[in-house]
Amino acid sequence: MVPIYLVYFGYLFLSGGFFLCMGVIFKDLELVIFLDWEFFSMNSLMFSYSLLLDYVSLLFLGCVLLISSMVILYSYIYMEADYNSDRFVYLVILFVLSMVALIISPNMISILLGWDGLGLVSYCLVVYFQNFNSYNAGMLTVLTNRMGDVAILICISFMLGYGSWHFIYYASEGVFYEWGVLFLISLAAFTSSAQLPFSSWLPAAMAAPTPVSALVHSSTLVTAGVYLLIRFEGQVSGLGWSFLLWLSLLTATMSGIGANFEYDLSKVIALSTLSQLGLMMGVLFLGGPVLAFFHLLTHAFFSALLFLCAGLVIHLMGDSQDIRYMGATVHSIPMTCACFCISNLSLCGVPFLSGFYSKDSILEFASFSCGSEFLCVLLFYLSVGLTVSYSFRLVYYCITDFTGLGSCHSFSEGGVMASSMFFLCFVSVSGGSILCWVLLPWSGVVCLPFMLKVSPICIFILGMLMSYFFLAVGYTYSLGGVFIKGYMGSMWFIPYLSTILLYPSSFYLSSGALNCLDTGWSESLISKSPYSLIVLVSKIRGFVGVSVAFLFLYFLFVFVLFLI
Numbered sequence: 001m002v003p004i005y006l007v008y009f010g011y012l013f014l015s016g017g018f019f020l021c022m023g024v025i026f027k028d029l030e031l032v033i034f035l036d037w038e039f040f041s042m043n044s045l046m047f048s049y050s051l052l053l054d055y056v057s058l059l060f061l062g063c064v065l066l067i068s069s070m071v072i073l074y075s076y077i078y079m080e081a082d083y084n085s086d087r088f089v090y091l092v093i094l095f096v097l098s099m100v101a102l103i104i105s106p107n108m109i110s111i112l113l114g115w116d117g118l119g120l121v122s123y124c125l126v127v128y129f130q131n132f133n134s135y136n137a138g139m140l141t142v143l144t145n146r147m148g149d150v151a152i153l154i155c156i157s158f159m160l161g162y163g164s165w166h167f168i169y170y171a172s173e174g175v176f177y178e179w180g181v182l183f184l185i186s187l188a189a190f191t192s193s194a195q196l197p198f199s200s201w202l203p204a205a206m207a208a209p210t211p212v213s214a215l216v217h218s219s220t221l222v223t224a225g226v227y228l229l230i231r232f233e234g235q236v237s238g239l240g241w242s243f244l245l246w247l248s249l250l251t252a253t254m255s256g257i258g259a260n261f262e263y264d265l266s267k268v269i270a271l272s273t274l275s276q277l278g279l280m281m282g283v284l285f286l287g288g289p290v291l292a293f294f295h296l297l298t299h300a301f302f303s304a305l306l307f308l309c310a311g312l313v314i315h316l317m318g319d320s321q322d323i324r325y326m327g328a329t330v331h332s333i334p335m336t337c338a339c340f341c342i343s344n345l346s347l348c349g350v351p352f353l354s355g356f357y358s359k360d361s362i363l364e365f366a367s368f369s370c371g372s373e374f375l376c377v378l379l380f381y382l383s384v385g386l387t388v389s390y391s392f393r394l395v396y397y398c399i400t401d402f403t404g405l406g407s408c409h410s411f412s413e414g415g416v417m418a419s420s421m422f423f424l425c426f427v428s429v430s431g432g433s434i435l436c437w438v439l440l441p442w443s444g445v446v447c448l449p450f451m452l453k454v455s456p457i458c459i460f461i462l463g464m465l466m467s468y469f470f471l472a473v474g475y476t477y478s479l480g481g482v483f484i485k486g487y488m489g490s491m492w493f494i495p496y497l498s499t500i501l502l503y504p505s506s507f508y509l510s511s512g513a514l515n516c517l518d519t520g521w522s523e524s525l526i527s528k529s530p531y532s533l534i535v536l537v538s539k540i541r542g543f544v545g546v547s548v549a550f551l552f553l554y555f556l557f558v559f560v561l562f563l564i
Contacts, residue, residue: 098117
């Protein structure tokens with residue numbers, strides 16, 4: 001009997017290849033197909049489901065299915081010791097189907113179904129390892145994404161006045177929604193893609209198994225917000241909301257700085273995903289949806305490869321994720337380390353890997369579009385330089401002969417796991433050039449001054465020097481150095497602001513609402529008043545004595561008689 005993992009791998013791999021080929025054909029022929037499937041009707045009541053098939057949805061759908069097939073093939077060995085491995089693959093399939101429903105939907109209600117499916121199944125996957133940290137991370141993830149669900153629900157109610165929930169009907173140039181609808185869509189996208197101030201849930205979601213992290217942080221949950229804004233780009237960019245651009249750039253900068261101070265391997269990769277999401281959002285609000293979509297596709301492949309390689313490294317080090325205890329893994333798992341280095345170099349944008357084509361185009365577009373906004377261009381280049389810095393820092397700690405004297409367990413590179421990584425490695429090398437021919441077929445030249453033209457290479461070299469400086473000099477352990485390290489390494493204290501300051505106040509508010517509203521205001525104010533008075537008098541008596549307590553009761557009695 002063929003294992004269920006291999007069955008789903010075959011279906012997803014063939015479907016992904018088919019949809020990628022169809023996306024290339026649709027882009028070449030400039031085809032758009034809008035399907036309205038009526039699956040139930042009775043008298044005048046009709047239920048239908050709409051599908052939108054164009055090159056954007058087909059290419060992204062093929063990308064999601066291919067990465068999902070590689071993740072399931074990888075999980076066949078990775079999760080073989082798990083007692084509930086079948087339940088795991090069913091949850092992954094539900095997660096993929098929710099993303100598929102979101103991608104091909106032109107209707108806001110069907111988008112909400114896929115969005116809700118992503119949030120609920122992601123909670124089940126984050127808490128898959130049943131422990132205290134997983135429960136906290138799952139609750140933070142589902143509550144943050146629930147804010148996006150509420151925003152889409154309110155957006156659906158606002159769109160009642162437009163005559164249809166199909167956003168494609170209003171996507172033509174010059175036709176805009178009200179600013180409230182676009183603000184709600186942007187809010188939903190920011191919560192899903194973990195932009196400021198909703199960034200705390202993405203590193204916390206690393207409590208899920210490594211294959212799930214590879215799927216979530218590359219092409220599904222975190223990219224749903226970017227994909228939604230790509231669909232609404234014509235309306236959002238027409239409003240000229242520059243503060244959304246600044247929030248995206250601050251997200252990319254904050255996560256890049258935090259990754260240089262982080263020692264957890266999985267969280268470093270999660271912060272790198274957050275940095276790339278901020279870069280996509282930034283170029284999207286600058287008016288480059290094609291470049292944002294281009295980087296979305298290229299990033300999905302090498303990010304998934306990075307997570308899969310990190311999972312094997314963590315297994316080798318006895319499930320320890322602290323990079324200070326790693327080192328010299330290249331002698332034990334050389335093929336995995338080679339794939340790890342290739343994915344890191346593609347993340348940095350080294351010519352001529354896949355990340356180079358999208359990042360170089362983004363930097364040139366930002367230099368051309370920002371104009372006199374020097375700080376805007378600086379943040380774009382700074383985020384790319386920080387990416388180079390923490391990528392070389394990871395290679396130094398995890399792969400080279402640096403050793404933190406961690407115990408290396410014997411873990412062989414199986415053929416099944418290696419085949420999934422080799423496929424993603426091939427796409428990380430050649431996928432950028434192929435997608436560049438498909439998405440950017442024109443041969444135009446961006447005319448920039450010489451210094452701006454060579455600045456991406458200069459930023460790459462400066463990022464390497466910055467990484468060497470951090471590794472050679474280290475961090476100071478003075479009071480100021482500890483504060484800066486804690487501030488930068490904790491994402492500007494955003495996790496604390498999202499949990500410590502938010503949860504207690506919410507608990508007190510809900511407790512007060514329960515006592516005053518659900519259990520009855522009369523019981524809270526009248527029935528419990530004598531008890532509260534006796535407790536108060538007892539406390540006063542304990543502090544000031546019996547005589548003062550009786551005096552207090554006397555004045556209280558006189559005051560009540562006066563009121564009567």
